[in-house]
Amino acid sequence: GQQLNQSPQSMFIQEGEDVSMNCTSSSIFNTWLWYKQDPGEGPVLLIALYKAGELTSNGRLTAQFGITRKDSFLNISASIPSDVGIYFCAGRRDMRFGAGTRLTVKP
């Protein structure tokens, strides 16, 4: 069954706002990944994290690998309309995916 708890399930924000989402697990993972799925497309890898405590940025995106290795966070700064989509976390041993956070950005 599902081992990753991703929250929130959905977010409705105004353009320019910052966004935070997180993923927790009952299991330890050795890699955390964040994907984005645009409407009508498959998920695309945004950020990969390999070490507990690691903080990695990709443009306006910043993700952190929790110290306990059971959680991860994704932040998006100064959101823009093209940030719309579903964001998935994934934990690496067996590539388990969270249920996703659906982001809507109002211009």
Added chain:
Amino acid sequence: EAQVTQNPRYLITVTGKKLTVTCSQNMNHEYMSWYRQDPGLGLRQIYYSMNVEVTDKGDVPEGYKVSRKEKRNFPLILESPSPNQTSLYFCASSLSRGSYGYTFGSGTRLTVV
């Protein structure tokens, strides 16, 4: 262009009529996998393959079959589709099972009536 190609993109079929969803990758990846995406459940793995002629069950394999006769192709077969298999399906590939990033296809939306 490096990509994973799924066909068809959309399919409506009737209960019990066998169907195959094709998946092909041009990156010489060893590892390929099928997922289904359902609202509130995220992506759940159906089957995966670590190399030619090597396949294994994922979390939700019931009602599905796969084959890996060639490295580039990994078709998903529904021998007798049922309405509970209505879903959005994704094929993905990576260099190996331990590789950190998967390349996903664009998805196949299947409706079984």
